[in-house]
Amino acid sequence: MDSDAEMPMSSDEEMLDDEDYYDYSDMGDGEEEEDDGSGGGGGDSDEELVGGDYEGREAEGSDEVVSRREQRYIVLTEKDINERQEEDISKVVAVLSIRREEACVLLHHYKWNISKLSDEWFADEEKVRDIVGLLLNGIDFPNSRKLTCGICFEGYSSDAMSSAGCDHFYCHECWEGYISAAISDGPGCLSLRCPDPSCGAMVLQDMINKLAKNDDKARYARFILRAYVEDSKKTKWCPAPDCTCAVEFLSDGNYDVSCNCKFSFCWNCTEEAHRPVNCETVSKWILKNSAESENMNWILANSKPCPKCKRPIEKNQGCMHMTCTPPCKFEFCWLCLGSWAEHGERTGGFYACNRYESAKKEGVYDETEARRERAKNSLERYMHYYERWASNQTSRQKAQADLQKAEKEQLARLTDVFGIPETQLKFIIEAWSQIIECRRVLKWTYAYGYYLDDKVKSEFFEYLQGEAESGLERLHQCAEKDLQVFLLLPVRSENNEPTPSLPDFGDFRVKLAGLTSVTRNYFENLVQALEAGLEDVHSTGQGTTSSNTTTTSKKAVPKGKSKKLLGRTSSDNSDEGWPLPP
Amino acid sequence: MKLLTVWKIMSKRHLVLLSTGMSLTAMSDSFILGPNMQSESHENILYPKASRARLFKEYKEVQREKSADPDIQLICDDSNIFKWTALIKGPSETPFEGGVFQLAFSIPEQYPLLPPQVRFLTKIFHPNVHFKTGEICLDILKNAWSPAWTLQSVCRAIIALMAHPEPDSPLNCDSGNLLRSGDIRGYQSMARMYTRLAAMPKKG
Numbered sequence: 001m002d003s004d005a006e007m008p009m010s011s012d013e014e015m016l017d018d019e020d021y022y023d024y025s026d027m028g029d030g031e032e033e034e035d036d037g038s039g040g041g042g043g044d045s046d047e048e049l050v051g052g053d054y055e056g057r058e059a060e061g062s063d064e065v066v067s068r069r070e071q072r073y074i075v076l077t078e079k080d081i082n083e084r085q086e087e088d089i090s091k092v093v094a095v096l097s098i099r100r101e102e103a104c105v106l107l108h109h110y111k112w113n114i115s116k117l118s119d120e121w122f123a124d125e126e127k128v129r130d131i132v133g134l135l136l137n138g139i140d141f142p143n144s145r146k147l148t149c150g151i152c153f154e155g156y157s158s159d160a161m162s163s164a165g166c167d168h169f170y171c172h173e174c175w176e177g178y179i180s181a182a183i184s185d186g187p188g189c190l191s192l193r194c195p196d197p198s199c200g201a202m203v204l205q206d207m208i209n210k211l212a213k214n215d216d217k218a219r220y221a222r223f224i225l226r227a228y229v230e231d232s233k234k235t236k237w238c239p240a241p242d243c244t245c246a247v248e249f250l251s252d253g254n255y256d257v258s259c260n261c262k263f264s265f266c267w268n269c270t271e272e273a274h275r276p277v278n279c280e281t282v283s284k285w286i287l288k289n290s291a292e293s294e295n296m297n298w299i300l301a302n303s304k305p306c307p308k309c310k311r312p313i314e315k316n317q318g319c320m321h322m323t324c325t326p327p328c329k330f331e332f333c334w335l336c337l338g339s340w341a342e343h344g345e346r347t348g349g350f351y352a353c354n355r356y357e358s359a360k361k362e363g364v365y366d367e368t369e370a371r372r373e374r375a376k377n378s379l380e381r382y383m384h385y386y387e388r389w390a391s392n393q394t395s396r397q398k399a400q401a402d403l404q405k406a407e408k409e410q411l412a413r414l415t416d417v418f419g420i421p422e423t424q425l426k427f428i429i430e431a432w433s434q435i436i437e438c439r440r441v442l443k444w445t446y447a448y449g450y451y452l453d454d455k456v457k458s459e460f461f462e463y464l465q466g467e468a469e470s471g472l473e474r475l476h477q478c479a480e481k482d483l484q485v486f487l488l489l490p491v492r493s494e495n496n497e498p499t500p501s502l503p504d505f506g507d508f509r510v511k512l513a514g515l516t517s518v519t520r521n522y523f524e525n526l527v528q529a530l531e532a533g534l535e536d537v538h539s540t541g542q543g544t545t546s547s548n549t550t551t552t553s554k555k556a557v558p559k560g561k562s563k564k565l566l567g568r569t570s571s572d573n574s575d576e577g578w579p580l581p582p
Numbered sequence: 583m584k585l586l587t588v589w590k591i592m593s594k595r596h597l598v599l600l601s602t603g604m605s606l607t608a609m610s611d612s613f614i615l616g617p618n619m620q621s622e623s624h625e626n627i628l629y630p631k632a633s634r635a636r637l638f639k640e641y642k643e644v645q646r647e648k649s650a651d652p653d654i655q656l657i658c659d660d661s662n663i664f665k666w667t668a669l670i671k672g673p674s675e676t677p678f679e680g681g682v683f684q685l686a687f688s689i690p691e692q693y694p695l696l697p698p699q700v701r702f703l704t705k706i707f708h709p710n711v712h713f714k715t716g717e718i719c720l721d722i723l724k725n726a727w728s729p730a731w732t733l734q735s736v737c738r739a740i741i742a743l744m745a746h747p748e749p750d751s752p753l754n755c756d757s758g759n760l761l762r763s764g765d766i767r768g769y770q771s772m773a774r775m776y777t778r779l780a781a782m783p784k785k786g
Contacts, residue, residue: 151694151729152632153639168730177632178729181695197728 074248085228101204111231133202135165164194166201175211276530277444285447307337385450396439403432457534468522475515633693654737664689673745677773681781697727705780707773709758
């Protein structure tokens, strides 16, 4: 039973090596890079990128990124896996001149390592055969004697009985049951031995195919396929439900991979992709969540009362800007339950709800001094981060659904309304893809923030996070709400008279595309800063300075200028200035 | 849970068992004397035929072997062939010597493809037996089960386990710790005390 007992975790060592992880991890993941080459340069340009000068890198970086990304991992479909497996088996059949079923069992035992198998085989074939349970000489078939089945103890003629090549014969009915019980026990059935406890003879696939029920045969074959992926240290299944692909990982370093099914995950820990946060933090966070989940579940159970009218509200849209249903119509922030009107300059930045410290200073949380003291390492602090982590998770799921809706229905509708070909509406899809990716990053930054205990770094981190988050909120709101107006318009009439709201739609396009690119920049900065471990905070105070500068510029930049820089148009009636992408 | 010692001992004994199993065919199938099977026709629907037939074979074998193995007495429940009890003698040169221990067997419908559930009814101080429930930690009753084992051979395996405790996979941690810390005397005197208290006839 040793073959299924241990499945060594492949890359534990690499995982611990944080520096290594960071070095490569600016490679970006698939989603982000499809529309943007600047997602990462080579590992060496990392520092300069954080420093801010990266327009210049873009051109030279992108080629390298593409070529290196292609080599980093390979997505294998079921067909690919089958072909590779067959290839390996045929190779072993030819080299060792054994039967196919024997080769299969041997390869499984040696975890599909052909060279190790052949080395040991040629060094001591007998020993290998003994360990794996492959008998050299078939037993002489008893000549039509009457035998007793060792399981049901009934007597049968020898042609109604079989053995695994040894001299322990069982009736076919008992074999069927024995095999079926083993297969329903899981992949351990791949090293199924003769039922006799003292006998190690391996039950091979031809035996299974001769004696088992049809669906058991299929399951057994399936286990062999699975074993090929699971035994190998270089391949892992895509963890997405219903996805049948596996990913072979070639280099070490950045573990974010994106499967054919569009699911991106961390190859190292098979959690969903969590760049820029490392695997260790993620697993700590997930463990913590599961430990606290019972508390969290009822505390956060789906709804919050409207801060004004106290009716329970279920959040059904992705962005944090909530509007209570009439007659209340109170606009508030889902995270802090404060009035949305106050989410501006006055509260110290457009969007400050990500900041635990400032939330406390504002007196939102602190009833008493004692409570504030306790909050430091308590559930309250954890709740703060967990809630934001979870909210971004749900927002992301909502956004994924919205993306599908946009792809399936809305683009066609807009084409009908405005007569614009769908190819020119791609900017909506891009916006949604960006939102989904950003929600993912933002979510994990809350896990990062929870474990960040350096005060200076925390400040810088929360600044970057806040910038990124406020950008994302605007983008999300624009994609979600502004678009609705155009979807409600009647379909264009036949006589091709110009649609009155077409110019408005043009404004919307410029705004959404602008927000998409601005948000992307913010998140790239955030990701790069976190992957660099926020190091520049401490080195000569560069980071802090730049953050100060940006803060100042953000407040100082006059409305007009910021609009021009970001390509926004007069249709944007928001009153906050836009921080420049650093 | 690796009880290799028991495993080795049992595999030797098992060969003996198989040879007796072979002789079963010689026995007449027509004569059935056993728990009143005919009266419960409803059970025939509930339980698969195979397990019933196999248990019946075992029942006949037990009747035949009764005198052959003086250490084991297997008794089938009068009304239910899936419930058995066994009386086993504590092996000699162990703290269980002189005691008689009662085991309860609960046999699943899929027997012999699945192992029977066995527990001690008699209290016993042993690293691999739960002190309160009597549950037994033995590989052949869990993942190392093979349909070639029988109730009789399970009893033999349990006797072997009594003589060769496996303190590294303890269900009774106190007992396991005594052995692991090398306090053989402490272990033996505790085990002997419980044997006297629970597994021997009361004097006077």
